[in-house]
Amino acid sequence: MAIRFKLGGYETVAGDPLGRGYVGYFPRMTEDEAWTAGRGVWKASAEKIKRQRFALVVGEGAVRAIAEITGHTEHDTPTGPRIALDGRLLPAGHPVREAYLGRPDPAASGSQNPVGYCDLPEEQPFLLRPCACGCGEKSDRDFLPGHDVRAIQQRVRDRFDGSALKLIQFLDAHPTDGTPATADGGHD
Ligand SMILES: [Zn+2]
Numbered sequence: 001m002a003i004r005f006k007l008g009g010y011e012t013v014a015g016d017p018l019g020r021g022y023v024g025y026f027p028r029m030t031e032d033e034a035w036t037a038g039r040g041v042w043k044a045s046a047e048k049i050k051r052q053r054f055a056l057v058v059g060e061g062a063v064r065a066i067a068e069i070t071g072h073t074e075h076d077t078p079t080g081p082r083i084a085l086d087g088r089l090l091p092a093g094h095p096v097r098e099a100y101l102g103r104p105d106p107a108a109s110g111s112q113n114p115v116g117y118c119d120l121p122e123e124q125p126f127l128l129r130p131c132a133c134g135c136g137e138k139s140d141r142d143f144l145p146g147h148d149v150r151a152i153q154q155r156v157r158d159r160f161d162g163s164a165l166k167l168i169q170f171l172d173a174h175p176t177d178g179t180p181a182t183a184d185g186g187h188d
Contacts, residue, residue, distance in 0.1 A: 001052060001117045001118060001119050001120075002052055002053065002055065002106075002107075002119075002120050002123060003044070003048075003049060003052045003085075003115065003117055004055070004056045004057075004058055004106070005056070005058065005114055006059075006105070006114035007037055007058065007064070008023070008024045008025070008114070009025065010022060010023075010025060010026040011023060011024050016041075017040070017075035017077060017082065017084065018039075018075075020037070023037050025059030025060055025064070029064060031065040031066075031101075032065075032089065034059060034065035035057060035067055037057070037059075038055075038059075038064070039057070039084055039085045039086070039087065040073075040082065040085060041075050042082060042084070042115050043080065043081075043115065046074060046083055048117070049069070049072050049083060049085065052117070053068060053123060053126055054066060054067070054069065054090075054096055054120065054123055054126075055069050055085055055087055056100060056105075056107070058107075061104060061105055061108075062104060062105070063100045063101055063102060063103055063106070065089060066089070066094075066096060066101055067087030067088055068088050068090060069086070069087045071087075072084065072085050072086060073086065095125075096120060096126070099122045100122075106118045106120060126140050127140065128140055131144045132148075132151065133147040134151075135147060
């Protein structure tokens with residue numbers, strides 16, 4: 001899922017927790033301006049935010065900025081605790097940006113709540129999942145950098161007496177293209 005923040009109308013503010021002079025939407029704002037105005041401060045669950053990868057800022061019904069979330073900060077305000085996101089705007093060409101920037105709010109519903117959540121089909125390849133080496137960390141690929149090599153080396157130690165040659169001979173004797181291995185394990 002992604003989180004969506006809906007900007008209100010432009011207004012100047014004093015004492016803003018993020019040190020901004022204004023919040024809200026104004027026409028022709030840049031992505032940077034939309035992210036600055038939209039990344040906080042919101043009444044939202046920190047636990048739920050930690051599970052999101054992308055944040056969309058909507059103004060006047062259309063998506064004005066999309067960022068990858070890198071963290072969040074919590075702020076005490078006179079009206080209660082609020083959250084702001086840290087993030088990086090998605091670069092041109094990113095499939096999530098290309099699918100939604102400038103387009104209608106994908107989280108639009110009858111709700112007046114400016115904070116909403118939605119599933120984006122385009123985000124699926126980017127969602128974090130457990131590293132396949134079993135280290136317990138998360139990655140948006142099968143393995144964290146270098147962990148694929150570590151996982152292979154572990155198997156060489158555990159199952160081939162630490163011999164890469166035995167692993168290679170085993171693989172050569174067990175083709176993965178569906179053809180049966182020959183009796184001597186070689187080809188022709
Ligand atoms: Zn790993």
